[in-house]
Amino acid sequence: MEIDSYQPGTPCWVDLSSPDPAAAERFYARLFGWTVVSAGEGSGGYRLCEVRDRVVAGIGPLRQEGVPAAWSTYVAVSDADATARAVRDAGGEVHVEPTDVMDEGRMAVFADPAGAVVAAWQPGRMPGAGLVDEPGALCWNELATRDPDRAREFYAAVFGWQAQAREIDGMTYTTWQLGDRVVGGMIAMGDDWPPEVPPHWSVCFAVRNCDAAAEEVRALGGAVLHGPVDIEPGRFAAVGDPQGAGFAVLSLRT
Template sequence: MPHPPPGVPTWVDLGTADLPDATRFYAELFGWEADVSGEEYGGYTTFRLDGHAAAGAGPLFGEGQPTAWSMYLATDDADAVAARVEAAGGKVLVAPFDVMYQGRMATFLDQAGAPFSVWQPGSMRGADVFDVPGALTWNELATRDVEGSAAFYGAVFGWLGREIELGGRPYLSWELDGATIAGMKEMDETCPDDLLPHWMVHFAVIDCDGAAAYARSLGGTVLRAPTDLPIGRCALLQDPQGGAFSILQSVNA
């Protein structure tokens, strides 16, 4: 299938405190097969769904770094994105660098402190599969600065925000060239004060309730029970190492 154009989510990966156990958990939950790279890539693992690249995972390298999923936006010029991030009030955490012949990447904080990355493809294009059970289906920014974030991503990637209502709460749907590509919600009083702005990744499932129960049986935690939304049924989960992610049963499933 065609890979996402610049400015659109193209890849997600997990930095985890226990790569073998995370591999066990996600392989069982989503039916992924683990393709482990050589030592030159630090054991980075590509999760494949029916042979197609769906997501990645690797060990943590920074002391005190939490287990977490990261979202990558496609770009054809990581260095130009870095310049626009700084001009828009964000911060370059990891300057653009080459991942051998696979591609070029960089990691940033937006103006409110939410981390995200970009991927300039080489031989590795990004995910090969989206929007099917076991694959990435949605990315959502949770932030306390909705207005500032709308301006930031608009300036850096050309996104246009469209206000909608989702589950009785205001919600911003982001569009690029007429296509809906991501969403944003405001972190309200129900969010802990120490919870930082972040991007949440959503994986498609056939049965949200069944997948949530199965994740619990594998050692995961259900942080928010399956809930009906206009777009489908969604649950917030946590893997055994503490990595948070969501699952979404589409209304079309």
Template sequence: MRTVEPGTPCWADLATPGLEDAKRFYPQLFGWTGRVSAQPQADGYTVFLKDGRTVAGVGPPATEDQVPIWSTYVATDDADLVATRVEAAGGQVVVSPFDVHDQGRMAVLADPAGAVFCVWQPMTMRGAELFNAPGSICWTELVSPDPEGAKEFYALVFGWQAEEQPVGPVTYTGWRCGARIVAGMTPPLAELPADLPAYWTVYFAVEDADATAARAAELGGTILVPPYDNPAGRTAALRDPQGALFSVTALA
């Protein structure tokens, strides 16, 4: 079983009122298959698999007014301690830590700029079983109008160290956890709506970013940012038919 290092993004799932539509859209886009939870209280929560290995999940929203959103989960040894650190650092505990059956313990949290993320204290479910391959998570990124505040917050919560590198006209930040850069941060793109709060976005690896973006549009999604080249590869920002943001990258 793959070991999840604390402070490392380990899972992503989609909360959406359009559960059945998501179970149509994403398998057709990424070649996923779905496995519905047998737990009655899971409300149809579905784990997506690629080539038999878990890559992401989808379930109904926690509240009626929740917008469709992909959530990043960061691994931890102690979800309760992380929640305490979030409050002390000026963030918000959106959902207090709770056990997800025998699979793990999680909490839903937000940084001071409003970016929502989750933590996962694994038990029987360690996280995704496939990364950086087509159809799986390849990157997670904070989009924030307050990068300096984010640097202070995530250092206090996860011990992440910010490493800056210029990428074109903007300064890109890598989050270092121990020996690895585990996630990134960027200011909001000019193409995105100006009223978007800070948010975490999930990137999925694909063979061909242009073909995937076109296919997403055919399936009822929206191309927010058309495919463009960057140091990581070729990337596009998309919305699914219910409005959830996500990105795809053909890795260089």
């Protein structure tokens, strides 16, 4: 589905911070068929990933030495500065103060009270991903946290989300609602999660065939962490790239 604008409060962009952006470019171009191009002079080596000539994600160098490779979720906002104030008022921590990204938009990076990191994107020339819910494009964003009650309060205050819990496959799963639209999900991290895994936001990309994508991840030097398994929306696998950044792939049901 092609998208040219996002309602504030909607996840709109994802990017990868990698210790080896060139290697990441090769991996994801092979896995998803992305065309990867430079974001231009002054972008600090940031790369834009495209499907059918529409941007779907970004790849850049690590923002800080010593941190692991990771995918980040950006949520569309109308005012990044006001969002940063709302984050502080709700008990979160601003990691990167609102700053202009050339004329593309204005961004801020923060952590919720449990420590999960997420970013805000105030669009300028670029609204966000131009394609979603198609092979090679973003199809889901999900929070994993050990304090879902606090998360409900925080994200309601910052993005206006309402949490809707329901039973799926014998477990309680929470979806984030923006008005009458579902914009993401949340799972509670129980005792089965390793204690060293911090609360985090994860990203999921649509693929045509989940099993084939998982095998390709292995062949390209990545790892399959869970699955493939059948879930309500389709067939799912949690994987990692060769630099250790985790993400998921999902072949969506029609």
